Every structure is written in structure tokens, then in C-alpha cells.
Amino acid sequence: MRRTSASPRGSFLVPPPPRRARGTETTAPAGGTRPSREGASMGRYRNPILPGCHPDPSICRFGDRYVLVTSSFEYLPGLPVHVSDDLVNWTLAGHVLHRPGQIDLSGLTSSSGTYAPTVREVNGRLVVVCTVVGPEEGDWAGRTGHFLVTADAPEGPWSDPVWIDGVGGFDPSITVDGDRVWLCGTREAVEGYWPGRTEVWVAELDLASGALLSAPVVIWTGAAVGAVWAEGPHLLPHPDGGWMLLVAEGGTDLEHAVCVAYADRIEGPYVGDAGNPRLSHRDLGPVAPIVAVGHADLVDDIEGRSWATVLALHPVDGRRGILGRRTSLVPVGWADGRPLFAPGIGRVEEVVTAESVPDQRPWPTRVEERFTTERLDLEWNGAGRLPEEIATWGTDGLLLPGGAEPSRTARVSFLGRRLPDENSEASLRLRITPADDGFRAGVLLRVSDAQQLELSVTGAGEAIAVLAGAEIGRLPLGRDAVGDELELTVRIRNLTASLFVGEEEVAFCELDVLAPQPPRGFIGAWVGPVAVGSGEARITRFALSVG
Template identity: 55%
Template sequence: MGRYRNPILPGCHPDPSICRWGDEFVLVTSTFEMLPGLPVHRSRDLVHWELAGHAVHRPGQLDLSSVPASGGLFAPTVRAHGGRLHVVCTVVGGNGRRGHFLVTASDPAGPWSDPVWFDGIEGIDPSLVFHDGRVWLHGTRLADPGDWPEQTEVWLRELDAATWAPIGDEHVLWRGALLGARWAEGPHLFHRAGRWLLLAAEGGTERDHAIVVAYADEITGPYAGDPGNPRLTHRDLGSRAELVDVGHADLVDDDDGRTWAVLLATRLVEGRRSLLARQTCLVPVEWEDGRPVFAPGVGRVALEVESEGVPEIATPPADGVSLGAAVQGSGTEWLDPEWNAVRRLPEEVVEFDGDGAVLLAGGCPPDRVGGLGFLGARLPGLRSLVRMRFSIERAHAGFAAGLMLRHSEAAHLTLLVEDGADARRIVTTVRSADGATRAIETAAPGDGGVVELRIEVDGFTATGTARVGDAPEIAIGTAEVWALGPDAAGGFLGVWAGALAVGDGVIRIDELEVRPLD
């Protein structure tokens, strides 16, 4: 009997999809407007995961430059076939090319191919299934006409196995398990025991999220819903649950024939969904009369799970990510793949100065959709530290730099050093999705030297401190940041934390870390 902790990945990792790859498991999750996109994790035991790379990882693959918050790369699916990994996904919003696309690779670490686009097929949440020499693409879209608002349908198209072009007729497979069900999404098809199983979610990706199942003799249907739908949900637990929003699952078998489901769920803090938002969890699945039983004997996604087939050790805490440890010498300088930028790749945002430091140029204000001067990582835990030591190398009027906790253009906290008319000052601003802005201004001694900024996050409280040169540490104060959580700010992502530069100027980052305090 083994033991592990949920979530199995630190920070915001929504919409998980999983497959077998030799003696490993490969897991891919959504990233929306963050780049590099679609992180590809690998594991041998389903509990300890390593970030191998990203399916969207180089300039020219996709254009997300005009994508607003919670647009961009929606729910991916990963499948292995013919010695290659296949990831299908959807680009939503922005002025670049949109719709469903496919990228492939011969290794989880990549390199991943340029996208193959499926033009003329609408919807989101695409998935692939390979069976008997044929390949099928399926996904979800709003039903037209629908029998009720936000009713969705799962569609299926066969693809030419050589060219990926859609062939044959389209088939509508599913319109939800329950009358009035919203957003039947995240569909995956599996062939088991001589029949087809359709796994989907419905109820929206919030408190009413649920996992449902349907069955058919042929891949094209007709599909009949499981009489026990929904097969897994926390919608009935209310705000006392430790995890809510349970849904969007995918299935995989291990070497011993056990079945597992990865799915998303959200931690609650003080009755509100946490700043980490939707995360990836794991539950065992058993089969009774051909029907999947999720978390057998419990029927819930627990924070700690005992099960056969996993190591006898709890999931270790995340180490966090440190910029100082990630910059390599010996003529090759690179960033840890955990670092992200917004709508741009990190290497398009920063430069190396040759002495182990990173130069970050200013960009647009954080409330605008554009070229943001931001380098950050997922907030890894309910209690986390964000710290940076930096100096301002060049600054023109209006330039500011420091730390940011970012949910979106509409919701973020910034702790910035600004050069005012009389003296340098440190200003903390919390922007809420309702347009409200709260600012705390602190004068800082000295106009030069190295600045160290820290933000400690504990649930929905952020505490800031600053030090300029050798001067004593300055207590900036605390701010309530529940406005950055999904209950207040909406959207599909949690909080990213890191360095921000705004305006015409450049900072030299000596140290930058984002790590858990739990």
C-alpha cells in the first residue's frame, strides 16, 4: 500500500491529460496566455513528476501576442501512437491564428513540431483516439440550436491518418448527462472490453463541475449515459470541502493493469477558491461491470490517498524555482523551464549580461494586453515566498520595476520601485477585477544600489518588505489579495509571481526566486 498527496503538481495546472509512453507516464496541462505553453511532465510512478519541456516552446509556433487573460491555449490532450507523442489543443481569442491544432514529438522533452491546423472545425477541448489503423478527432462546442442556455455537444470527425485532413461525416455523440447540464467538455474516448467509453465533464469548471460517462457499441454512437452519472463530483459538498471544482478527467493504465484518473480540483481557503486555482489531482479507478468507479470506497478526491500501485511515500513538497540557480555558464545560458512570460517566451523578454545576471526590459503596464516585461512562475503553495535582488540599469521618466502577483490584466498586485519627482519610492498596488485600485506608498532611503523586495503570501494575505543597499529593511505592510483569486477575478488561471518592469528602462536581476513556505 502506497501513499501520495494531492495535488500531484504544485501551482496552477488545469485540464490535465495523460498517456503511457514506454515505461513512463506523460502529462500535459493548460497554460492559456502563458508561455512556454502546455508543460509536458513525465513520471515513472504517477506521484513524482519532472517537467520535461513544453509542447509550445519556440518562436514562430503560435502567435499569442494579442491574447487576453484566460485566452490562448485551452485544454490539451496527449496521446502516444507510432513512436510519437501527439498533443492537440485549441487557441482561443486574439488576432493570430485560432482553432484546433496538433503538434508531435518523438520525446517528451521535444523538440515539438510546428502545428498542423484543423481549419473549419469549431469548438474547444479537442482529443484524439487511435484505433484499428484509424484516427479520430473529437471535441466540444455550444449546441446550435441548444435545448437550454450553454448546452454543449461532443462531436467526432475521422482524420486521414497520413495527412490529418478531416474525412467523412461529422457525428454528434453527446449533449450532456443531465437535463439542463452546462458545458459538456473535456471529452476523451476509450475502447475497453469491446465497447466505447466516452469520458466528459459537465456543469462548468466551478462548483458544479462533475465527471460523467457514456457508452456505445460503435465509436460513432449512439451513446447511452451511465445510470449513475455523475460518476465523480464534489458539487454536493459545499464550502466545507477541502477540494472543489472536481472534473475534467483523463484515464491511464499502469503496468499492473490498474487504472488511474488525473483530474482538476481547487483548494479552498476560508471558503474561497485559493490563489492557486485549478490544480492536477490523481485518483485510483476500479471497474465494476465495465463501469468506472472513481476513488473506490470513498468517492471523493482526498488531499492524501492510500492506494496500491504508488510509492510508500507522500508527494514531496515543491522546491520552487530560483533564477540564480538556473542561469548556467560554460558558454550556454538558459532559463529553468519553470519560468514563464505572458504572451511571449521568456527568452524574448530577458537577456543575459554574461556575469550570471539577467536583464529584464520594461514593457506595457500590467493592466494592458501587450508586451509585458514579466518573468515569473506559478505560485507553488498556499504559503509562498517571492524574492528578488535587482538594480535599475537604465530608467527614463515613468519607469518602475519590482515584483508582481499576477492573475490577469484586471487582477494583480505590484510592489514596484518608482523614481518620483523628489525621491525614489516603493508603491504597492492591488488591482481588482471590479476596477478598484488600492495603493500603499512607502518612501525608500537612497536613490541607487541594489534593491531587495520580498512578498510572502499566506492564503489571501500578502506581506511585503524592502531593502535598498545597506539600509535597514523596510516593512511595506500587508494587503488582502482575495481579489486575485478565481471567486473574485474569474478566469481559468491561478496566480503567477515574479519580476515586472514597466516603461522605458532595464533592470539587472541578480536573484529571483519563487518557492513554497509550507
């Protein structure tokens, strides 16, 4: 039986009473094709809609554009902001956390940091709310909790954070109701009853100060007795009046799901949809091509059609890959006032044909960076620090001083960008200037502090390959090679990797250790140059290709 309060809408064991249908709704045939309205154009796109690891997507319309923000955890610049004119072709416009002094993530362990942002348009401005989550253990002294930032455009600049005190938890979201703004979020339930039980709360918020104007009211604890990790909540005005709660449940893995509830008042009581979960791949098993679907947000396009962004995992040959959770786009219909995710299909599909979107343009298959311009490409991130706090770049390329071991949580000298595909090749040209034999620099494939693949050259004139802290290959180069420009390549094919210096293979390995089941973190793979110890490396070219 569902746990919920009584509601004037009737029993929570049946759907809400019929409402005016939103638009025209028919049943779609199988095969990923949505039926078209008469005269509507049709386009085809592929999921995911963003390359690489982009979890916890939130979306809104801003003028005639769409704005999408995703989690970035310990990476800076943080909270990437993508924009689109058509929902299927996206451009990275910038980041919410993009300059020194905005936020301190230095020293954070992997999968801590910025969790599950929400983006909304409020009175002509963009507002993002998010949470900084610190490590459960250790002595990290940075500030945790909810904050909000604002900007006049997706490209920024974004304001300094306004911190929201008085309520804990994670996954905050904001909702506008006339001249009032409401904040909702998730926290562990006061009365646990069972492990993983959480509760969704709502409170009125003053945007200018971040002060709560009312005490938090609990509005949801899950769609069923025993339900776990009700999180990622979004409160949305229902098209026929009242409010709709969109919430993720089951945890962000194979049991992930999208659930819905309804209320006449924003503070509830809320009645769960009798068809919950409204979207899930939990019954498809771990070897399905798309799993762990959840964490939905909704947006209406300029023609009034509804769409959802969700996160999902994409297994490789039935095994968990290293790309992490990614963002997909799902058409949404309405029947009797209830949302239908992928109507007629009920699943997130890799290839979708839908009305009123163009054909998706292919992603670039190769990017090359020579680091000779004043501005670094927006795709580059540092772990816990901004790129300009780690390295310098200009006419002679990227100068990367040595830092801490990459398995550490502070002052790691690594610049990375998201691995775009399971079949990718990363290569760089570098010249090292070591202060001692222990210095090394090269290519790092980073999933977490512990889950890494590294190919480096050392001050002693050797190439070494290390997987998850264990050496897997060594190639003598000779001391004469120290100071020469060398080319290092990491070639990934699904869950295997081949590592080369020039044309010589240093190691071949399986990457299952970087993608354990159950997962040990929330992020996927970044790849880029790394330098460790006393010395520096100059990188004159970095290339990342797909295929």
C-alpha cells in the same frame, strides 16, 4: 429524463448490461485507503500531484513512462509536459510550444490562448491536440482553432502545429482505432434549448494533414435535460469491447462533474451511465477542502490498474484561493464494466494510500535562480511571449527591459513561474537603470490582466505597492537609492500578503480581490520580476520558498 438515442445496449435509465469485471474489485474502507491485492505494495501520495496552477490534465503511457500535459492559456512556453515513472512523482520535461514561430499568442487577453490539450501515443510517437481560443472582444488577429503537434519524446522537440480546419469549438481529443484516428471535441449546440448546452462530436482525422476524413457526428449533449457545458471529452476503448465516453459537465466550477457513456461503435449511439455523474464534489458545498472536481482522463499503469487525472480547486479557509485549478490523481476500479473513481470512497482526497505506487517524494520548499546559466529554468513563462523574447540572461543575471503596463495585453515585460502554495514567499534583488522617473520594476503576482499585486521601485526613488490597479502603499527611498541593489519581498499567507523593501514593510493587504467568486478567469497565480516604462532592471537573484 436523459437525452440520448436508443441503443442496442438497452435502456439508458439502467446501467449497461453486466460485463466482465476488470481486475479484482473490493470495497475500500473510509479514510483514503484503497484495499490491496495480496502481496501488492502500498504507497502514499498527496493531491494535487503538481505544484501550482495546472488545469485540464491529460495523461497517457509512453513506453515505461507516463506523460501529463496541462493547459497554459496565454503563457509561453506553453502546454507543460510532465513525466513520471510511477504516477506520483513528476518532473517537468519541457513544453509543447517552446520556440519562436510555433504559435502566436502575443496580445492575447488573460484566460485566452491554449485550452485543454489531449496527449496520446500513436504508433510510437506522442501527439498533442489543443485549441487556441481568442478573446471574445477586441481586434486580436492571431489564428484560433484546433491544432496538433507531434514529438518522438516528451522532452521534444515538438513539431510546428498542423491546423485542423472544418470544425469549431474547443477541448479536442484523439482516439486510435486500429489504423484509423478519430478526433472528438465540444462546441455550442446547434439547437441550444437552454443556455450553456453543448454537444460533443466525433470525426475521422488524417494525422499527417489535419484534414477531416468524415463529417462530424454529434454523439452527446449532456447527461440530463438542462445539463450544461459537456466538455473535455475523451473517447476510450472499453476494456470489454466497444467505447466509453468520458466527459466533464456542469462547468469548471462548483458544479463540475465527471460523466460516462457507452457505445458499441465509436460514432454511437451512446448510452449514459445510470449513475452519472460518476465523480463530483458538487454536493459538498463551497467550503469543502476540494471542490470543482472534473475534466478527467484515464490511463492504465504497467500492471493494468486504472487511474484518472482530474482538475480541482482547493479553497483556503472556505474561500477561493489564488492558485487556480490544479491536477489530482485518483485510483479507478471497475465493477460490471463501469468505472469506479476512488472505489469505496467516491471522492478526491488530499492524502491517498494506494497499491503499486511508492511514497511520494516531498516537493522542494525553496528554489533560487541567479540567471547566470545559458538555459533558463523550464518553470519560467512569459505572458504572450517566450522568455527569450522578453529578457536576456547570463553571467550578470537577468536583464529585463521596461515594457507595457502589466494590465495591458501586449508586450508586458514580465517573467513568472507558478505560485506553488498558498503560503509562499517571493523575493528578488534588483538594480534599476531608469530613463525617467516613471520607470519602475519589481515583483508581480499575476492572476490575470486585472487581478495583480505589484511591489516596485521607481525611477523617482520610491517603492510603491499596487493591488488590482489601486495603490495600497508607498515608501520613500530617496534618489540616492536609485541604482543601488535592493531586495523586494512579497510574503503570502493564505489570502493576505505583506510587501517589503529590505526590512521595511511597504504594505499589508487582503487578496480576496484576486480570487473573486464567481471566478473571472481560468488561471491561477504566477509570480516573478516585472519592468514597466523606459529603462531596464537587472535581477541578480530570485527566490521562491514555501512555508
